[in-house]
Amino acid sequence: MNYLVIIIGAVLVNNIVLMQFLGICPFLGVSKRLSTAIGMTGAVAFVMVLATIVTYLIQKYVLDSLGLAFLQTIAFILVIASLVQLVEIILKKVSPALYQALGIFLPLITTNCAILGVAILTIQKEFNLLEGVVYAIANAVGFGLALVLFAGIREHLDLQDVPKGLKGTPIALITAGILAMAFMGFSGLV
Amino acid sequence: MNQWKNFSKGFIKENPVFVLLLGMCPTLGVTSSAINGLGMGLATTFVLLMSNIVVSLVKNLIPEKVRIPSFIVIIAAFVTIVQLAMQAYLPSLYKSLGLFIPLIVVNCIVLGRAEAFASKNTLVSSAIDGVGIGLGFSFALVLLGSIREILGSGKIFNITLYSENYVTLLFVLAPGAFIVLGYLIAIINRIKKN
Amino acid sequence: MAKRESTFINMVVTLFLVTGIAAAGLGFVYDLTKGPIEVARLKAQSEAIKQVLPEFDTLGTSFKTLAEEGGDSLEFFPAYKNGRLVGTAVQTYTKKGFNGFISIMAGIDEAGNFSGYSVLEHEETPGLGSKMDVWFNNPEKPKQFVIGKNPNNTNFTVSKDGGDIDAITASTISSRAFLDALTRAYSSYEKNSDATSGLTGN
Numbered sequence: 001m002n003y004l005v006i007i008i009g010a011v012l013v014n015n016i017v018l019m020q021f022l023g024i025c026p027f028l029g030v031s032k033r034l035s036t037a038i039g040m041t042g043a044v045a046f047v048m049v050l051a052t053i054v055t056y057l058i059q060k061y062v063l064d065s066l067g068l069a070f071l072q073t074i075a076f077i078l079v080i081a082s083l084v085q086l087v088e089i090i091l092k093k094v095s096p097a098l099y100q101a102l103g104i105f106l107p108l109i110t111t112n113c114a115i116l117g118v119a120i121l122t123i124q125k126e127f128n129l130l131e132g133v134v135y136a137i138a139n140a141v142g143f144g145l146a147l148v149l150f151a152g153i154r155e156h157l158d159l160q161d162v163p164k165g166l167k168g169t170p171i172a173l174i175t176a177g178i179l180a181m182a183f184m185g186f187s188g189l190v
Numbered sequence: 191m192n193q194w195k196n197f198s199k200g201f202i203k204e205n206p207v208f209v210l211l212l213g214m215c216p217t218l219g220v221t222s223s224a225i226n227g228l229g230m231g232l233a234t235t236f237v238l239l240m241s242n243i244v245v246s247l248v249k250n251l252i253p254e255k256v257r258i259p260s261f262i263v264i265i266a267a268f269v270t271i272v273q274l275a276m277q278a279y280l281p282s283l284y285k286s287l288g289l290f291i292p293l294i295v296v297n298c299i300v301l302g303r304a305e306a307f308a309s310k311n312t313l314v315s316s317a318i319d320g321v322g323i324g325l326g327f328s329f330a331l332v333l334l335g336s337i338r339e340i341l342g343s344g345k346i347f348n349i350t351l352y353s354e355n356y357v358t359l360l361f362v363l364a365p366g367a368f369i370v371l372g373y374l375i376a377i378i379n380r381i382k383k384n
Numbered sequence: 385m386a387k388r389e390s391t392f393i394n395m396v397v398t399l400f401l402v403t404g405i406a407a408a409g410l411g412f413v414y415d416l417t418k419g420p421i422e423v424a425r426l427k428a429q430s431e432a433i434k435q436v437l438p439e440f441d442t443l444g445t446s447f448k449t450l451a452e453e454g455g456d457s458l459e460f461f462p463a464y465k466n467g468r469l470v471g472t473a474v475q476t477y478t479k480k481g482f483n484g485f486i487s488i489m490a491g492i493d494e495a496g497n498f499s500g501y502s503v504l505e506h507e508e509t510p511g512l513g514s515k516m517d518v519w520f521n522n523p524e525k526p527k528q529f530v531i532g533k534n535p536n537n538t539n540f541t542v543s544k545d546g547g548d549i550d551a552i553t554a555s556t557i558s559s560r561a562f563l564d565a566l567t568r569a570y571s572s573y574e575k576n577s578d579a580t581s582g583l584t585g586n
Contacts, residue, residue, distance in 0.1 A: 014483065019364050021219035025298060028214065070274060070414045071407060073292045074266035078403070081259055110262075113215045113296040120292055125484065165376045169211060173372030180365040187482070187509075252398050253390040260402045267406035271413050278420035281428060285505065363509065 003134050006127075010138035012186040016114055017146040018179060023114030027147060028172060030105070037151035038144075043105040045140035047087060048115050051080050052136035055119040056129055076119050081110045114143060150179060197318050200326025206299045207330035207371075208378040213299040216290045217331060218367040224347050227335030229283045230290060231328025233272050235321060237294050238303060240268045242320035245308040261304045262295070269294045299327060337370050338362055428504070429475075429489075436491030436500035437463050437471040444469075449576055458572050471499055476569035480561040483507035488562070490569040497534045498566065513558025520549070520562065528552075530563075535570045 016022050023044070030040045055076045063069050088106045091099040109115060118139050122132040153175055162171050206212045213234070220230045244264050252260050273291050276284040284291065294300065303323055308316040339345055342361030344352045360366050433443065440463035448457040461473040471493040478486050487505035492498060503517045520530045527543070528550040540563045541547030544556055551559035 021215050021364070021367070022293075024214035024218060025212075028211065070270060071410060073270050073273065073295055074263060074403075074406060074410070077262055077266050077295050078259070081262060111296045111298050111301060113293045116296050117289060117293060120289060124289075165380055166372070170372040170376035170379070173368045173375065177365040177368030177372065180368055181360070184363065184365065252402075253394045255390040256395045256399050259399060263399075263402050263406050267410055270410050274413055274417040274421070278417040278424055281421075281424045288507070359512070363512075 003131070006131060006135050007138040007141075010135055011142040011145060012183065015142045015146055015183050016118070016139045017143055018176065018183045020117070022117040023112050023143055026105075026108060026112055026114075027150065027176070028169070029108075031147055031151040031154055031172075034148065034151045034155060037147045039101055040105045040108075041140070041144035041147055043102040043109060044112065044114065044143055045137070046102070047080070047084060047106075047109050048118055048140045048143075049133060049136045050087070051083055051115050052119050052122050052132050053129070054079050054083060056122060056132050059123050072120070072123070076116055077110075080115055080119070084110050114139070146179070150176060153179070193315065193318055196315055197322040200323040201329055202326075202378070202382065204323070205326045205330055205378070206323055207327060207334075208375055209382070210299075211375075212302060213297045213327060215293060216297060217334065218364075218371065220287055220290050221331055221335040221338055221367060222342070222362045223339045223345075224332055224335040226283075226286055227331030227333075228328060229280070230287055231324070231331040233276065233287070233291060234294055234297060234300070234327055235324025236272055237265060237268045238300055238324040238327075239317060239320040240271075241265045241300060241304050242308040242316040243313060244268075245304045246311060246313050246316035249309045257309065258301075258305070261301060261309075265300050265304065266295045299323065334367075334371060334374060337374070338366055341370075342366060432489040432502040432504060433461050433463065433473040433491070435502050436489050437473055438465075438491075438493055438499055440465045440470050449572055458569060460573070460576065470494055472573060474569040474573055475504070476565045476572075478561045478565035478568065480557070480564050481506060481508055482513050482555070482557045482561070483509075486558075486561055486565060488565045488569070490566055492534070492570065492573050496536075496573075497532050498530050498570075500531060501566065508558045509555070513552065513555040515552050515555070516558055516562045519552045519559075525550070530566065535567050540567050540570075 010016065014020055017024065017027050026040050026044070030036045058075055058079060059069075059072065063072060063075060084106055088099075091102065091106075118136055122135055125135070127135055154172065157171065157175065166174070200206065202208075204210060207214070207217050216230050216234070221227045241261070241264050245261055248260075248264075269292060272294070273284075276287075276291065303320060307319050311319070336346055338361045339347075340351060341358055342363070343359075344350060344354055344357045358366075361370065430443075442464045444462035444464060446459055446461045448459050450457050456477055458477070459475040461475075462469055463471050463473065471491055473489055473491050475487065475489050477488070484507060485505065486503065486508070489502045489504055490498060491500040501520070506514065506516070508514045508516065520528055523529055523531070527548075530540075530549065533540075538549070539547040540549060542549055542551035542556060542559050542563065544551060545560070547563070549559070549563060
C-alpha cells in the first residue's frame, strides 16, 4: 500500500482525535497550554510507535501462531502498561532532561485509548510492520496537530467573553466540533 | 452512604460523562445512533459491575504496588468476555461498535471506579456503585445518541420520525458529536446549579 | 484481613496468579462462544446469499479464488433449484472505500446480470457512504440501480468518471469503491465460468 496514502489518511482525513475520537481525554485535559500540549504529543508519539512495534510482533509471533488471538486485548494492554513503565525508568536513567519534559505525561498514557486503538487498528488493517510503523507515526503527528491547534485556540479563548453557561468544557467541545468540521474539508483527499 | 444514593448518584450528580468528563472517547465515537449508545452503555455497565465485584473481593489479596496492573488485567478479562459474547449473540451491534468494545479497557471510568471505590468498599456497595455509574453512563450515551439520531437522520431507535430530506447530516458526523455534547454539558451544569 | 505487603515475591506471585486465572477463564469463555460465533457468521453469510440471489433450494459447495495478484480471495457460492444452477453469490471486497475495506456479497443470476447485493462490512461515513446498501438497489432510480446489469453491458463507473451509474450524493469515493467491488466480483466470475460446469458466463 502507498505510504503517502497512509500518512495523509491518518494525519488529515481520518484524524485520530477529531474524526476517530481516540485520545479525547488528553485532548481535552492537557490542551490548555501550548507547551503542555507539545510535551504530551512527544510522549504519545514515543509510546505509540514503540507499542505498535511490540504489539505487532506479539500478535504475529505469539498470539497468531499459538491460536490465542482472543487474548489480544489483555495482552496488548499489559504490553502498553509495562512499556510505559519501562520507558519511564529508562528515560529517568538515560536522559533526565527528556524525562523532565515528558515524565508527568507518561503515567497518563496507559489509559490513553489512542495507543491501544492504533495498536489494534494496525492489526485490523492487516498492515505489515513497516506500514504499521508509518501508520503509528502518522497518527502521532495527527494527534499532535489536533492537540497543538486546539491548544492554540484555547489560549485565545481564555481571553474571550464566552457566555456564562458555556464557559469551560462546553465551549471547548464546541470549538473541537468546529475544528472537526474544518478537518472534514480534507475528506476526499485520498 | 445509603445504597439508594450510592446507586442514583451516577445519573446526574456524578454522571461520568456530563460531570466527571470521563470516558469521552466511546461517548463521542459510538453515539451516532441511540441504539449504538445503548449497546455501548450496557456493555460498559457489565464490565463495571463485574470488575467492581471482583476487585472488591480480592482487594486484600493484592499487594499495593501491583494494584493497578492487576486491576487492568481483571478489567481486560471482562472486556474480552463481552467482546466474545457480543460476537456470538449480537454480531451486528458488535460490528457497528467496532474498535470501541476492546477500548472499554482503557475507559477511565472503569479503572477509576475500581481504584477509587471498589478497592475500598464492600462487595454489595461496589456492585451497586458499578451498576449505578454504568447506567448513568448508558443514560448519557442514549441521550446523546438520540439527539444526534433525531437531528442527523430523522430517526430514533431506527424508527423514522421525518423525511431524510430535512435532516442536518452534520449531527451524525464527527463535528456533531462534539457540538451536541458541548451544549448538553452546558445544560446539565445549569440544572445542577438550581 | 490486612493488606498483603508489597514484597517482591508477593508482587510476582499475585500478578502471575491474576494473569493466569484471567487467561484460563478467557480460554473457557472462548471455547463456549467459539461455536455460536461461527454459527452467527454462517447465518449472516447465508442470509446475505438468500437476499442477493433468485430463489434456490440448495447451495453447492463454495470455493475460493484469487481475484488478482496479491489481493484477497473471493468466495463463490453456486446456488441450484431443482438441480439447475440459478445463480452464483460472490463474496467480494474493495480496499478503495473512504475508510478502506468494504466487503460485499453480490449475486449474479444465470443470465450473468447482478441479481442483488448486500453490504457485509464497511466503515463508510454514516449518512453518506453508508447509504450504499440502499442507494444502488432502488428500482425507481434507474440511473443508480445496478440490478439486472453487468459490467459488460453497462459502464460500471460513476457518471462523474464517464460511467453509467450515478454516485451517492456527496459520496463519490464510496460509490467508486462499491462499483470497484462489483466489477471485481464480475470479472473473476467470468474468469471462473469455464472452470465450473454449468455456469453460463455471457
